Amino acid sequence: MRVLRLTPFFHHDCVTEWPAEFDAVGGMQVQILHLSRELAGRGVEQQVMTVGFPGLPRTRTDRPGLVVRVTRAPLPRLRSELTGLVGLNQAWLAAVLTSSVPLRRRWRPDLIHVHADGQLWALLAGPLVSRITGAPYCLTLHCSRLAVYEPMSRFDRFQHRLVHAVERYALRHARRVSTLTSRTADTVARVLPMDRARIDVLPDSVGAVRPVPASVADGFVRELGVPDGVPVVGWVGRVAHEKGWRDFVAMAARWDDLSGAPGAVFLVVGDGPQSGRMREAVAAAGLADRFVFTGFLPHDAVPSVMTALDVLVMPSAHEELGGSALEAMVCGTPVAGYAVGGLRDTVGGVTPSLLVERGDVDALARAAGHAVTEARAHRKAVDAALPDLLAAYGDDTTDRALEHYQRALGPEAEGGAGWRP
Structure with missing residues (x-):
């Protein structure tokens, strides 16, 4: 053929x-x-x-x-x-x-x-x-x-x-x-x-994406500049309008007041046509010391990144399926995001309480914070879903x-x- x-x-x-x-x-x-x-x-x-x-x-x-x-x-x-x-x-x-x-x-x-x-x-x-x-x-x-x-x-x-x-x-x-x-x-x-x-x-x-040993994942993000001992809130993907980077920055600005979780570092993995604007918005919000930007990373780095995160956040305007969400959950990491498109099926079938109405940044901060403060419960749900995830997306x-x-x-x-x- x-x-x-x-x-x-x-x-x-x-x-x-x-x-x-x-x-x-x-x-x-x-x-x-x-x-x-x-x-x-x-x-x-x-x-x-x-x-x-x-x-x-x-x-x-x-x-x-x-x-x-x-x-x-x-x-x-x-x-x-x-x-x-x-x-x-x-x-x-x-x-x-x-x-x-x-x-x-x-x-x-x-x-x-x-x-x-x-x-x-x-x-x-x-x-x-x-x-x-x-x-x-x-x-x-x-x-x-x-x-x-x-x-x-x-x-x-x-x-x-x-x-x-x-x-x-x-x-x-x-x-x-x-x-x-x-x-x-x-x-x-x-x-x-x-x-x-x-x-x-x-x-x-999800291909070959699987969790790596915690020590390997932690060592990898330390080399990227992520400090030890703080929650790591992640963004992974193209920095583009439809991925909702503005809401991610707004959520970070409200994290300390609304999340109920300890002060976090926000790890942005990826590049895109609006990456410059995102960096400018972070600086304007006075959050430069809380953000780590990696730029483009090879895809074989994804398992280490996803394993190291406490929560992946996906504030997308639209998302047909949400491959990053699948990769995060396969690595045992919960996902918080907007209830749009395929995220309603992928994340919604595993940790539905972490999906919020699109545009509700306050609710997103609370949901991501809950993934950190109640990590054991959310990770237990993600681990229990792993066989079904691999069966559906293997x-x-x-x-x-x-x-x-x-x-x-x-x-x-x-x-x-x-x-x-």
Whole structure:
């Protein structure tokens, strides 16, 4: 089977530094890399067309059966607080269309797999490249405008209805659709409407993330500058508007008054288009001595970070599933956050009392503080949920993806932009 994977989001773990303006790494990038490698190990031949940054090879063989191509048209380095660089994803789509033309002769895919995050450009890629290559496409909604996505700026609100319509079109003409949660699958099927049987649920996988010995985790965060003997409240992921960093800083400012917990240090792991603004907000609030910023860390550092935290906080505006929450809980760490999207299912199924209404910063401070002061009870709940978490978000995600491809290419498959609309 040959699969052409189209995504502006892909983790290049061959580097130790990642320029934030080139869409700093987050859970979606890591998940797509993990899935691609697992499928290559099962004999699925893949080419990935994705965004890269200066210093990366234009084409590299990640492993047998998996070729990664940095596919991006030239563009000026004008900063954007949403995508890192102005026009980054547009430049990716333009290069994808150009690069797809010779594939029909040299490497014709059996199936195109598009990974969409609620933005316009990836949604357009499936129908357009399908027409160019003659191959059908399947579409994964890592974040859906129809179900979860919240506009992130005035311009985003202005274009919301347009992208909403494009998502509908892309879904209707996909050979098959997958979502990260049953909640989104049910919503998409109802809103379109679409036969629910055409939608598979393919959740993210925690992969190899497991807790490390406490001494190793503690030693790791001490080297990052976290002092000993104080609670560690964590933020892990892209520093971007939709992840709610402003509410995280506001919560930190109210911690001593509302949390009921001892004075904490706030560890921010990750980078993103608004990392500079976050640092400025922390300084303006007089909290610089309470925050530790690590910037980008390789993904293999995640188990040490998650194990060392007393609580992970996720004040996201929208969250399709919440991969960081899964990784934290697999490492035995409770998660506090807003009751949005998939967090209602992942965190809500383990420690529901730690989820609060979106935007209620005071309640968030109290919930995170409770995770610290009542650590034994919350960690007991997390530990009890571990078998179910591994069953739902373990390695069988690869098996589900293979079944998804087989259904898309099977004789019972219907629709698809490779067909007549």
